[in-house]
Amino acid sequence: MVIPYGHQLIDDSDISSVVEALKSDWITQGKRIEQFEKSLSKFVGAKYTCVVANGTCALHAACIAAGIGPGDEVIVPALTFVASANCVLYCGAKPVLCDVYPDTITIDVEQAQKKITQKTRAIIAVDFAGHPADWDKLKKLAGKYHLILIDDASHALGSVYKGRRIGSIADLTTFSFHPVKAITTGEGGAVATNEKRYFETIKKIRHHGISRPKESKSKGGWYYDVDTLGYNFRMTDIQAALGASQLKKIDSFIQTRRKIWGIYQKQLRNVDGVSLPVEKKEAKSAWHLFPIRMNSKNRKRVFDKMRKDGIGVQVHYIPIHFFSLYRKDYKIGDFPIAESYYHQALSLPLYAGLQLNEQMYVIESLKKALR
Structure with a gap:
């Protein structure tokens, strides 16, 4: 007998959804992306969701949207998967580690307060093993010091804190759809937010920073602009089809x-x-x-x-x-x-x-x- 610590659960409906996507005209950058995003937004209770290539891309994109950059500090729990801290380094900022509570292994908010300096821009809290962090204390602390809250909810799609689904509480919430997670897209991730400006930034940077200003139409239907540094963080329609099918269950x-x-x-x-x-x-x-x-x-x-x-x-x-x-x-x-x-x-x-x-x-x- 071989029993892994985590494993996907794929059924015939998932396979049919993927096959349907494969047979369609669009296997990437198609309608299934937006459909999956809308379903995720409805499920977590956020106004906007942007799907990306994986959970690490989601964290990186969230940090970029939050304006984190060189000279900034971001408080991160000392016990988490390393991507939670690496995403800060990607932005040229400094991750400042913080201890965790002994019972839930989520970030110790009192210890986090001691780490705050004039350079602190954000706190990344992790809902460890699926258990929500102390979001009331975190929101109070963030409000006092004008900090941005990023929820690394890679473990917590579907978790609830005081009657609210994770994804609707922090300024930016990231999810992972790795095969060991609650639902899977093979590899995949998402960022949920209630702020349109964050959503629009992430949507742009996941596609190379490309935009199509209205005035560019006069230059030709092919024309686009790049006004910010972007990446290829895109999810395919094949993955989105699987994710949407999984989300129903x-x-x-x-x-x-x-x-x-x-x-x-x-x-x-x-x-x-x-x-x-x-x-x-x-x-x-x-x-x-x-x-x-x-x-x-x-x-x-x-x-x-x-x-x-x-x-x-x-x-x-x-x-x-x-x-x-x-x-x-x-x-x-x-x-x-x-x-x-x-x-x-x-x-x-x-x-x-x-x-x-x-x-x-x-x-x-x-x-x-x-x-």
Whole structure:
């Protein structure tokens, strides 16, 4: 038996949607892009959504739209996938790392406040494992210091904070559609916002910075202008067709993820040496991950034994300041909560296609490995 930590769930309706796109006249830059964007906007409760090539492009585009550039600082949690910080570097700005809360592993807002300087332009908060960050505190802090809030919601499509879907709260919210996420487009991402100016900027930069001013019509139907540096961040219509089909099933996917989460909670709550993820009362997580914690001395042994059993357990994540690229600005011990969590963490398989017998096999393998 081989069980990955995450996996896509593709059915015949998804395949039919992709085939239909392939048979159409437009397999990129066609109508399916806008259709998918409108469906995403409706689902998350945002006025505008712009789909892009992947979640990292979404973060990069969000930073550009926010006006982040050389001389700016952006506060980023120390424990997240490295793309959350890299996107700041792409813009020539400085990521300033911050510790996380010990329960939700989301950015510690009180610690973030201590990191604010005259150079701080934005905060990137991550909804870790699908659990929303403390958005009330973040919005209050951002308002006080006139900062832009970017939500890295790569884990959190479908998550809810105080009755509001993630995607409608921060100034800019980014999503990922990698195969291990709630829905997939193979590779893909999106930025949601309620600000038209952000949307228009992202829409332009994803297509090389190209615009077609009204006055250019007199120069010929072929004419266009490039008034800003852009990129090729485009998603194809093939991907959008898959995403739109997947999005129709997202409520079912999340319900299944939460059911799997509940079974893990019930089966593991009395296992010695294991701490389980929490869900705060103001949150309803879409649960991208099920990260447990254990004695750091046991973690590698348990990891190796479960991998030998064919179970693709994983560690999310290596703290950013452990990487050579970032090490020069920090030292071990700067972010004790993030570091402690990293040494204890192990993510168990969680995805909509995980069968009950497979989940019970994971649970028994874990218990056996802990003995």
